[in-house]
Amino acid sequence: MRRRDFIYLTGIGTGALMMPSLTGFGKEIDPLQALESVDVKIKKELADVALNAAKSNGASYADVRIGRYLNQFVVTRENKVLNVANTESYGIGIRVIANGCWGFAATNDVTKEGMAKTALRAVAVAKANAKIGSAPVQLAPQKGYGEVSWKTPLEKNAFEVPIKEKVDLLLNANGVAMAGGANFVNSTMFAVNEQKYFASTDGSYIDQDIHRLYPSFNVTKIDPTAGGFETRRSLSSPVGMGYEYMDPLASEKVLGITTRYKKRYDILEDIKYATQQAGDKLKAKSVEPGKYDLVLDPSHLWLTIHESVGHPTELDRVLGYEANYAGTSFLTLDKWKTGKFNFGSKNVNVVGDKTQVGSLGAVGYDDEGVKCKKWDIIKDGILVNYQAIRDQAHIIGLTESQGCCYAQSWQDVQFQRMPNVSLQPGKTPLSVDDMIKNVEKGVYIIGDGSFSIDQQRYNFQFGGQLFYEIKEGKIAGMLNDVAYQANTQEFWNSCTQVCDERDYRLGGAFNDGKGQPSQSSAVSHGSSTALFKGVNVINTKRKIG
Template structure:
């Protein structure tokens, strides 16, 4: 990025705070110098200082993560730029095993003396921790890869796109929404670049360059006569792509009640449609509570997958390690051990996948230096596996880690995080229209919204952005005040149809929180549109 582009709108609000719900990481910084990568040879040299220092202090295993984390946030509202934020965080985290126990320390001073001191501190912490140890750490074996690299296969680095171009896009999106009926709009562009280097005593030296992008907006329309209002959020997905994500092609469009997108996204068109739909939502009929067959679009279903499948199959939750903060899981080890636990119908096949191109979780190697992979969690409706890392693998009889360890910053210790968890498409050729035409009484739900789920990830409630009533196989109008309630096992067993691969799309979360101290991660969830029979729907607009 050219410095003059970065400074283009400096008088309009560059700072480190913007919206209370959006986390800001790192220190404000012009991006010009930060976009220049650190020499790999220098990173290897720094890593070797840490590895040798830890070994000299008694560590039996050491891994080193050198991370440069860049973030950019461009925030607008109606005809104004509210904020432009660029941040950089750069440093080293050192994790060791000594006396059978973990220790961790980090530093942002990357001279040899400071690195060696941090490594020694990590070993000291491990030895102190070992005094409370009941069982030594058991690491799954991992062969070193030598010197390797991985880069996200982006077409256009979003950080190199001039700020003016990004601002112009967002302001044009805002203008289109206002002209089509919205009263208020916030539009935001989030960019992330993780430049990560990993080294370990296993013999790996891994350099990775990860890119993520999320364009989004929030629309509001107010009825001036009644004071009532409706909202509609963007139907975009955060993705592991470059700026090319914002250049939708004709083949990326999925025609239906609203235009949806595969692979790319048209933010301007979505804002126009969203504003028009706000007027339709104002006039929509309030739903009658009862049992409905639900047709759930991938833009909605990703969140249900995330909460009811992704989290309960994390092994640390199953084992109770997250009970104090994130909760536990109803998918206890005894259910997995039988290899017969009926999680869902036979149509339900759910995989964990850290390799899927364009997904938020796609990397070549995780933060333990394990090559990423794809594996089954639910096979033909049966629970068959969990998500595990190196020090958990032996608990479920795995010979190697599944490669789903991650830290959101060099200063934080890596731990088990969710892989991309996705519902596989139906095997028979079937469109969304094919699924709808057999529904007598149903609701078609598009977009994600609020949710609630219990601490074991079992009983839940979800709502969406757009709801369409289905009668005798046809869409008859828009609904509002819709939310559905179920429990995870009952819900997934009610799955009776899944559209084929041509409808498969990704949704996901940029800010999935977990751990103490808290960390975030980015994760995608794919699916095709799916049908769930006889689900309980409530009216959220009625007073009890």
């Protein structure tokens, strides 16, 4: 288990101690309260009070976010329920520009008086900042959309599903693992509903209802003779969907080494395979270090994309504004300005996309009221763009924002966050089996594992969940203790094939951290299985004594 997952899951299991740092958790509520909503007319009246107060006190621009953040999680271990909680956080965040500088203030006093007072505080902050500011804020133009709304496409609202049904599902999954010989197993179900209202002096009044779901488990088997143990985590992906994601009858899956989940997820089948594979890992041979061709499944590759493509193309990292939390970026503006910087091979086409249905980052409008879109970041291996928001757009010659501004809650200021960043499928028909047939010496890697990457997002090392040796075009058995090392440019230039769209799947992170004070966001990364030639593989087995 990765350190961050251990901390995350342990925190959930002991009372959700980590939860407030993730997505604006607040007070405990009755589950039925989560099904209530706030009248959009009331939100508009409140927003107008704040906008008018800001303008009348010297703001040249103002936006208001009224946010109601609902979270539900169920945590189990073996045959026990460790925790069930429903929380709500409700309040407003007001951002303004006055005298050319930003100001921000927030409150949970969601009344007209509270809105007006908070708007005045935001203006006061902006005017104070202006006394020490340098260049004034330059916002990319943004038309107002009037009164519009957007909702995550849902078949089944997770908050409407009885908690007993979720508990029963998780305990049944744990039972499958224990029956298969697991020594330990825990499972969780985490649901999020962000009810967000945005209004600005540009003339937008945007009401959004955003849903996300994350089922997961961890299975452990112990070898009492050797004193070792192995784990296998779920291959589920956190998604921007409702509870329909848990419908096994609608799963699209291919049985083989593992189960590949595309649009739906069968937790009972996944945990059955996981229990067997945890045992297989105990008996798997340790990898011989050397150069291998790597066949990387989307359940693994999403994390490599996230760390080596997603983060280094965030414009604030490129500019050095974001340095203390996970570093800056080697993809400096001079590389982009040439229009010729070779990031990867011609097979590498990466897009930013806030519109992909079912993804964690899918919304209609970002937290600056910009309609979301899709754009090229890497085209035929060449760096062509970054991820930018309204006050960054002019720096790279854009006339509009790319719509990737986000705040984790009403009480946090919005800033540039990663959109869904995805490797596009190959255009030539190619299956995973066909790809493997042409590999003489390789490793097939499934699932994400521990990783390390430097502060420039350049030199890295990645592990995984499952590793299979490939010999002369065939799977030759399971391996263990595998990690690969490369630098970002070398690695993506070694990409020689990407399977077609039939294999395209999403992975993602529910808790991607950034900023000071730190904020967390949810983001997906899609890809099809891809082949990387001649990558350096190391053996990670600990030597004792």
